[in-house]
Structure formats: structure tokens, C-alpha cells
Amino acid sequence: MSSKRKRETISSEGSKEGAKRRRTASNSSQAELRKGEDTPVQRQSPRASRTCSKSRQHNQNEGGSHNTVPCKSKRTAKSYSRADFEDKYEEMEQLGEGGFGAVYAGRRKEDNLQVRLTNSGIIDGNLQRCPLEVMLMVLAGGQPAAIGKHSAVTLVDWFEVERDLVLVMERPVPSIDLFYYLETVGGSLQEEEAKPFMKQLVSMMADVHARGVLHRDLKLENILVETGTDTPRLRLIDFGCGCLLKNGLYRRFFGTTLYTPPEWFTRGCYRADACTVWQLGVLLYEILCGAAPFNTRREIISEEPDISAKLSPGCEDLLQKCLSKCPVDRASLEELQRHPWLN
Structure with a gap:
């Protein structure tokens, strides 16, 4: 049983119309998927059915982006101010909306490298460890010097800005x-x-x-x-x-x-x-x-x-x-x- 693919525009607090994606055939939410249920467990902000469902609390080997692990990135975890981030990168137009925040185009000021900026939401504040999502991106996409070499996009940089995790990723153009x-x-x-x-x-x-x-x-x-x-x-x-x-x-x-x-x-x-x-x-x-x-x-x-x-x-x-x-x-x-x- 199939239905034609459709991406509708919706509006909600903190998002731009057209940034979220949905199919009309089913409902979803920002939550862990539970067995035996037609849709994920409802939480405060229902998401489109094409949006990844995540939970902030989960086991290290089975969880998503907000879990922390010993950092295998060459850079030690460190907290930055918004000004520190803006000294290095310029945020440009919004590209879309993810499960925990907006996705923006951007550029690195020192060499005009085109990047993709995502805000992955509040992290646990343990600065000696890095979020699992960072580790997975380093494993799959390599260190910053590997830009363009792997199937996965490369993580160029990452910041803990006011308890938010900001990921700076390679952005192939066009x-x-x-x-x-x-x-x-x-x-x-x-x-x-x-x-x-x-x-x-x-x-x-x-x-x-x-x-x-x-x-x-x-x-x-x-x-x-x-x-x-x-x-x-x-x-x-x-x-x-x-x-x-x-x-x-x-x-x-x-x-x-x-x-x-x-x-x-x-x-x-x-x-x-x-x-x-x-x-x-x-x-x-x-x-x-x-x-x-x-x-x-x-x-x-x-x-x-x-x-x-x-x-x-x-x-x-x-x-x-x-x-x-x-x-x-x-x-x-x-x-x-x-x-x-x-x-």
C-alpha cells in the first residue's frame, strides 16, 4: 500500500514555513519509537512523519545524538561563547528544520569554505566528553582534512555554545x-x-x-x-x-x-x-x-x-x-x- 510522496509546509513556534516535512498518511512525534504502537509516543512538539524520532536519554551503544562518549575528535571538548563561534563562521540562509532545530547554510570566514550549520539542542554539559553524534561523524566522515573523500559528509568543527551543540559540517556546492x-x-x-x-x-x-x-x-x-x-x-x-x-x-x-x-x-x-x-x-x-x-x-x-x-x-x-x-x-x-x- 503506497501513497504519493508529499512535503507540506507547516508553521510553529521557532520555525519557518516550509522547513518541516511530512506525509499526510501517518503521524509522528519527537520521541523514541516504541514497539507495538502505530506512532511514536506523543511529546510536546509533534513532528512530521518524515522527521527522525529521538530521545535525550539512552544507552551509549544504542542512543542518539545527546549521549556522550570519550572524545575521539582531535579537538578537546570546550565551551564557547556565541561571539567565539561568530568570529569563525557566518550563518546564512536557513536550509531546513531538523528534529531539534534549524539547519543553516554558512561559511568559514578565514577561507570562505561553504558549511552546513546545525543546532542539535541542549547537551549534558560534561565538557570532558563529546556527544555521540560527533564521534559517529568523525568515524564515518573522517577528520576535517578528509573533506570530500568519504561517502558521509565530514564534520569540520563543533561547538558547545550556551549548552547547545552546534555542528559545522562540509556542505557540497551545488x-x-x-x-x-x-x-x-x-x-x-x-x-x-x-x-x-x-x-x-x-x-x-x-x-x-x-x-x-x-x-x-x-x-x-x-x-x-x-x-x-x-x-x-x-x-x-x-x-x-x-x-x-x-x-x-x-x-x-x-x-x-x-x-x-x-x-x-x-x-x-x-x-x-x-x-x-x-x-x-x-x-x-x-x-x-x-x-x-x-x-x-x-x-x-x-x-x-x-x-x-x-x-x-x-x-x-x-x-x-x-x-x-x-x-x-x-x-x-x-x-x-x-x-x-x-x-
Whole structure:
């Protein structure tokens, strides 16, 4: 069961109209997703169904951006004033709205480097440790000298400003997120156009896993498309729902409702590879069909995706291997890389 993708504009305190994204088919909120519920637990500020759901309190290995860990960044954690930040960076136009605040374009004043600025909300104030999101970005995207070299965007700098975590990230120019990219080309891609996108996505996630990171919030909005070359290059952003990779079961989930793997709802647990492959399947379906394959918990658990008869047998096989309801029947990332449709 699918519905056409739609991004509506809404307005609320502290946001600009048009900055938030939603589908009309389901509801969501800024909270940890709970098994056995059609929507996340309601809190003060309901979010669009395409917004990552996070919690501020969680286990180190399974939580999102506001957990702290021993800092592996080359810079020691330190608190800065707003003036310190503004001495180095200029904040420019707003690009969008995330789960905990606005996202802005910016530039580094010393060399005019184009950057992306996000405010990830209040942190715990422990200056000897750094937020997990910082560690995940360093692992996945490398140190500042690695700008442009990895599938994940690089964290250029980060500040604790008045108890807010401000992340300064690489901003490829020109680029656009995959949601808007699809809108510019009519809502979806033909199979042969989608194939190189999926090949990049699979390789991207295999690389991120190899670096010890589980993203957990793969969706169109978290994929940047670099449009400055004949062949668009895809880049991964927003590790705020991510955690450290492990071989065992995860028993907490932070992510976007429409991309939640069915085993979370039915069993209350999931494995890293199976979760990522499920989300890759949802992404590919949206790229090909211009709609989500599932819109509610019930559909995710019990309904099969409506796969177009116009797709080739190889493409259909890959989709089915990604969107298998049983995680043990789902393809692994390694198997996806070897799949005939991508080779």
C-alpha cells in the first residue's frame, strides 16, 4: 500500500514555513519509537512523519545524538561563547528544520569554505566528553582534512555554545537533498537511472558499517545529491539517530517511522545489517515509484509492497530481498553489493 510522496509546509513556534516535512498518511512525534504502537509516543512538539524520532536519554551503544562518549575528535571538548563561534563562521540562509532545530547554510570566514550549520539542542554539559553524534561523524566522515573523500559528509568543527551543540559540517556546492532532487525530475527515476543511485547507496552504507557506525535514519532527506557533475554523487548526512555498530541485537530504536523495520514492531529488537538493508529497500522503492511502500505500522508488519510490473525481474528481486518481512530472509549488505541488478 503506497501513497504519493508529499512535503507540506507547516508553521510553529521557532520555525519557518516550509522547513518541516511530512506525509499526510501517518503521524509522528519527537520521541523514541516504541514497539507495538502505530506512532511514536506523543511529546510536546509533534513532528512530521518524515522527521527522525529521538530521545535525550539512552544507552551509549544504542542512543542518539545527546549521549556522550570519550572524545575521539582531535579537538578537546570546550565551551564557547556565541561571539567565539561568530568570529569563525557566518550563518546564512536557513536550509531546513531538523528534529531539534534549524539547519543553516554558512561559511568559514578565514577561507570562505561553504558549511552546513546545525543546532542539535541542549547537551549534558560534561565538557570532558563529546556527544555521540560527533564521534559517529568523525568515524564515518573522517577528520576535517578528509573533506570530500568519504561517502558521509565530514564534520569540520563543533561547538558547545550556551549548552547547545552546534555542528559545522562540509556542505557540497551545488547539492540538494534526494527528496527535492526527485521533485525536480518529476517525482521518481526510471530503473536505469535509479540503478547507479542504489549502487552508490549500498556502497555508502557498507563503508559506514565498516567504520563502526549504524546510521538508523536512512531516508531521502538524509541523502545529499551533488549536482555539479554529469553523474550525481550521493553523500550521507545527519547521524543524530545513529549509534555504534555491534554484532548483537539492538533493543531500542531511534529513527523515522516510515523506515522502521517490521521486526522492531513485532519483536522489539533488530540487527544492524537487516535494519539498514530494509531502509535501503524503502529508499529504492521511493526512488522508483515516487511513493512510500508502507505508511502505517500495520502495513509495515503485514502488507507486501505494490511492486510495479514494469520493473525488470532483477530489480524486483532486489526489492523483495530488501523488503522481506523476516530479517533472516533479507539480503545482507555484502549480498546486495554482489546482486546481478547492480553489476
